[in-house]
Amino acid sequence: MEPVDEKTTGSAATGRKPRTRDAEATKARILDAAKREFAKNGLGGARVDVIAEKARANKRMIYHYFESKEGLFQTILENAYVDIRTAEQKLNLDHLAPKEALERLVRFTWDYYLKNPEFITLVNSENLHRAKHLKKSEVVKVYSRKFVSMVATILDRGVEAGVFRAGIDPVQLNITIAAIGYYYLTNRFTGSIVFERDLMAKDALEERLRFNIDTILRLVSA
Amino acid sequence: MEPVDEKTTGSAATGRKPRTRDAEATKARILDAAKREFAKNGLGGARVDVIAEKARANKRMIYHYFESKEGLFQTILENAYVDIRTAEQKLNLDHLAPKEALERLVRFTWDYYLKNPEFITLVNSENLHRAKHLKKSEVVKVYSRKFVSMVATILDRGVEAGVFRAGIDPVQLNITIAAIGYYYLTNRFTGSIVFERDLMAKDALEERLRFNIDTILRLVSA
DNA sequence: TCGCTAATGCACTAACTGGTTACTTTTTAG
DNA sequence: CTAAAAAGTAACCAGTTAGTGCATTAGCGA
Secondary structure (H helix, E strand, C coil): CCCCCCCCCCHHHHCCCCCCCCHHHHHHHHHHHHHHHHHHHHHHHCCHHHHHHHCCCCHHHHHHHHCCHHHHHHHHHHHHHHHHHHHHHCCCHHHCCHHHHHHHHHHHHHHHHHHCHHHHHHHHHHHHCCCCCHHHCCHHHHHHHHHHHHHHHHHHHHHHCCCECCCCCHHHHHHHHHHHHHHHHHCHHHHHHHCCCCCCCHHHHHHHHHHHHHHHHHHHEC | CCCCCCCCCCHHHHCCCCCCCCHHHHHHHHHHHHHHHHHHHHHHHCCHHHHHHHCCCCHHHHHHHHCCHHHHHHHHHHHHHHHHHHHHHCCCHHHCCHHHHHHHHHHHHHHHHHHCHHHHHHHHHHHHCCCCCHHHCCHHHHHHHHHHHHHHHHHHHHHHCCCECCCCCHHHHHHHHHHHHHHHHHCHHHHHHHCCCCCCCHHHHHHHHHHHHHHHHHHHEC
């Protein structure tokens, strides 16, 4: 009869018994629901009432924890960036040969976009709003710096090993790696119509990943 | 869409004295204002009242000519696709050597996105709505087919001339050419923050175009 | 000149939307 | 045990939004 109630938050950290009222859990539910709703409809199209309902929370709670709809959006956007940058850092590419490191990064980027489609939509929405929310975030910049230097290191190692050509701007390379995956996936609906093929079919996805790895390796090869 | 009849159309085109009532001119003003408003705020964020005001037309006219907000959006989206595909056809790439033809296409795509930023935003908005409007358009498919075969021809000619490698999928190449320009420009706001440089500075744009041409040529080279 | 049709304008509404007020209930520090 | 702080709720509000009903007017063919 008694479900072993997994303590999602707070109580787990402090070791106290679960609460009927749980601020952290409510916050987390709101964040999760909001991420979906914002990703599905954009900042403008998202409805606060819908978020509250999906989160099984009262609308008042959203304003209690996040001040405003935009405050909520900003939090979610920041989390999204921190999430992907953290995952990238965990790749440990420095232990791999330059070519393998780069291939792994291309593969990771593709897989991440595929598994976290809301990241793409959130970024699109933020760009529609001229990055006004991201501008306020200092954390994102710190994480990004580490990311760029990660790719720069791979390039340097490749040049030294004689497998990559010299003089490639790591930022341009980063943008290109993101671009060839991001564009394909964000425009998968119009793309499937324009090119008259299902871009999301299993083999189409595999083919695209292979093509992307090939594109990047040819781009950097000595 | 339908060829504009010189006799019945606007004074602007024919040079005849202006009418107080001019259906075609009003329609055109609505279309123009709506393109801007949709591009700026997306389908959901665009306001019909704002469109009417910008077009110096009564809101009633929008519903008279385009039935609904979505009907208006659909018309604008379709026009946008027809416009870019028509411009591409005018490039006359068949008269150029394969490498030059491809470089010219990359350059054109980049310039077109730069000069017509609303195209990108409209496409993004349409993908947020899972391409429900584009699905209804048959014209777009016809134009797209011609576009793909244009690139296929360049590839074939390049292979025959021994300058391109064989076996490249023209659709994948098309997607990649679009991607490396589109991604950079659509994410110019978040990108400028993440990479801590002004991606829209004149020299940054020139550098990116050079990088993109290089990327594509390396991708196809034998 | 007349009458019909298409173009236009104004005022209105029903549904929504982000945000708030006023209140109850639970948790926890002392 | 108690009081205050925190968590949670429902009803509500003022402004906005896409879309309309209806009257008016200009232009065109006969």
